[in-house]
Amino acid sequence: MDNISTNMLFTILGILILISAYFSGSETGMMSLNRYRLRHLEKQKHKGAKRVGRLLERPDRLIGLILIGNNLVNIAASAIATIIGMRLLGDVGVVYATFILTLVVLIFAEVTPKTLAALYPEKVAFPSSIILTLLLKLLYPFVVAVNWITNGILLLLGVSSKQREQHSLSSEELRTVVNESGALLAEKDQDMLVSILDLEKVTVEDIMIPRSELVGIDINDDWKKIQKQLTQSTHTRVLLYRDSIDDVVGYFHMRDALKLLSKNQFTKATLIRAVRELYFIPEGTTLNVQLLKFQHAKERLGLVVDEYGDIQGLVTLEDILEEIVGDFTTTMTPAACDEVNIQPDGSYLVDGTATIRDINKEMNWKFPTDGPKTLNGLILEYLEDIPQANLSVRIAGYPLEIVDVNDNMIKTVRILPEFYQSLVKHDEKE
Structure with a gap:
């Protein structure tokens, strides 16, 4: 060191501080990345994202590599600063060198680069991944050795490096992500996505047409009265029952009436033969489950029944869809x-x-x-x-x-x- 000029030592010290800043910023940038956006970019075959993804597959090795480099640089910087201090101020220069170097490292090699990396993690992490990948290959034996020792210590404490937190979101967290999307999603789109998440919290009882408001036709009525009711019906599917809604026999599709009319076969007997079976839904069924059941059963409406089999109301596929997209203009139910x-x-x-x-x-x-x-x-x-x-x-x-x-x-x-x-x-x- 005696053969190296003081100016050269200052230059080396500045370079070491820049390298320390690089390692500090890289660490923060890597750990601040949005994991879900990173996965999206990986699927889009973004080269930087793929490099970062490979590094983050083993975070223990990545952190080990960064800390090895950072500590080596900082220790070397401390030694050089001590030499400079002694050359300029003698033994007391060691105290001044320690204080000044601590301040310089804190400002220029820690706080500033880490703040920048936290604000722009992708701009820091993606380019940095090139150098880190190369360093990992060069220092691989040393990194593995350090990780082997640290993982052994962790095992003694009952912690395995393989026990990593899974990055998955609950429905509540997804709801927060959607609500915080801001200008990235239109307000109407946000409402629809949140409504889909809310389907698991809403049951068929919450949206059904209650029993007291069910409209149907008594097939024991006079045929002329039945014809009048069908003509004035505002629905394409009409419930049919005997004497009371408790004795429901099925439903009749108005499209079937048109077919029978075209053949001059529309009578009470053909009406009864054209009745379709009803689909029954247990009360308490959540809307996300019922939506799938409608899909699998290829049904569009069902009667909600309680534990005793008594009819409580009626739910249609349109009712569930309205919970997602809002009321349709064709709905006859008052808003x-x-x-x-x-x-x-x-x-x-x-x-x-x-x-x-x-x-x-x-x-x-x-x-x-x-x-x-x-x-x-x-x-x-x-x-x-x-x-x-x-x-x-x-x-x-x-x-x-x-x-x-x-x-x-x-x-x-x-x-x-x-x-x-x-x-x-x-x-x-x-």
């Missing part, structure tokens, strides 16, 4: 906004038969959905009695006024969400 009418005073008049889930979804309210499905059912469960009109209650923080009760059902409810919001703001201030 939640049709069942919620805003009043001049800021309150809302809500139909008691409106489903809580639809109300929450359309109005961004937060009524509990783990119990009754309708607003009428929610209030009855809360009161444990059939109330009289003009009774006020508060559920989930929302002040409710029962406006109309008829046939043992709450027909209309007034909701005051603005008052609820003022209470929430008041609580937050306190």
Whole structure:
């Protein structure tokens, strides 16, 4: 070292600090990469992504290589800085060299490169992978030896290097990814993707047409009455039953009526012969499961039944698809906004038969959905009695006024969400 000039030592020290910065930035860049984007780029045959992917197959070796290089460089830099300090200031120069080198390494070889790599991991990791791949080949025996020792120590601690965390996302994490996609996905596309993820949380009971609203034709009625009902039907598939909906016999497709009419064979007897079998769905079936069942069974509608086999309602394939893409223009079922009418005073008049889930979804309210499905059912469960009109209650923080009760059902409810919001703001201030 005595034969090397001080200026040359400063140059070597600067080069070592740059190399240290390279190793520090490479480590952060490699570990900050989005694993799912990396897999996508690998499938697109991106050369840099494929190199990084191969390096990350054994992260213990990659980290070992980077730390070996970084420590060698930093130790060499420390030795050279000590020599420079002693040449310039004597023995006290060792203290100054240690302090100054620590500051320089911290700023220029650690914080700055690592921050840059964390902000732009791909721009750092992909080019860096070329040098790291070459170094791994050159230092392979040394890297393997170091890994063998460290893995042995880990085994003594009960940890295996093969036990790596699997990079898989839960549905909740996927939902967060979709919601955080920002401008990469249109808002409507985000809503559709989230709705698909939500299918596993929603059951057929949440979207079915309830039994009280089922429309069908009694095949024991007079033929002229049946013809009139078929003519005025707004559905392409019509339920047929005997005397009551509990004795349902099947459904009739209006397309079959056209075929029979074209042959002048449309009679009550041919109508009954053309009845199609009904598909039954156990209550509690989630929509993602039912969608697959509809697909496998090649069915488009089914009756929801409880554990006793009693009919609870009807679900169609279109109902499930509407949960994903939104209401179709052809639907005859009133939307939640049709069942919620805003009043001049800021309150809302809500139909008691409106489903809580639809109300929450359309109005961004937060009524509990783990119990009754309708607003009428929610209030009855809360009161444990059939109330009289003009009774006020508060559920989930929302002040409710029962406006109309008829046939043992709450027909209309007034909701005051603005008052609820003022209470929430008041609580937050306190």
